Amino acid sequence: MHVDVKELKGHPGAQQTLSTTVEAPAGLGTVLVGIAEGSELHLDLRAESVHEGVLLTGTASAEVTGQCGRCLDPISYPLTVDVMQLYSWEPQEASSPEEDDEETRHVTEGLHIDVEPALRDLMVSALPFQPVCRADCPGLCSQCGFRMEEDPGHAHEQLDPRWAALAGLADQLNESDEDGAAASS
Template structure:
């Protein structure tokens, strides 16, 4: 569920741009992140800051939105589960069509429609850009050794940590070798 303040801050009024191709305006604002800007292990925390630096330009077809959005990604490493945090900047470039029919003529995924109240809703565009920019397997650093798959031990604390694992296909040969060694010891 959207918080009313979050929703209104991601709605941009473009009444002044309608019917005036070539005109534009700049938007510099910090908005709270809506819920769901995340994957399983990392994301932009709800209500954390997203800094928008956006230019709206009226074109014949609608409003072209270009600029950047910057936020802090937080979460945990997919290997060792340590917390991680880093800045993420995504580039915006989205055409919002004035006419719903014009938007359907082209590629529906690339064109969005200006709302009936002559506003743009930037939330879906930002969600698409931020979530797809998040790593599928986030790591605290590229050479993170992670945790032992057997016992959960931190491999960074002892890189030589191993568990003796016997391949069950060789178990019969190991038993035979033990028998032969016993026979040699008796002789």
């Protein structure tokens, strides 16, 4: 996704708008949710020539699809992010490692700007770390995978493994008491 900015070079204050729909590139997502590769990505952008380079502002919108992190049901919702990125005309040589800004983007030699890395950073960071189908989703039982929504009272008896030997001893004592009681009758 490249934007041609030849008309803006040397004309501070000049601007151009870009309103288009493109195919989403691969890798716009996390493990559970993301923007499907090839789906529609709507861009409403304005490129403005400034002294330092080109200021790209606007919005990017797409449909997010994936799975709920609790119950694994499919989820889908719209996502819109605000874009504001400065692309410098020429790479600046950093005088020290502290001044080297990894986030500085540059206009290419052919006077194009590549918006994909900026969109990737913005859109992926806007995705939820633990997506849910709804805020009160009860999820699945951690023991058997049963859908908790179908029976909210579903539970398993859990014995502390540290007491398992004592529980086995209690069972043996109960059996010997029952055998003694049956023999005396």
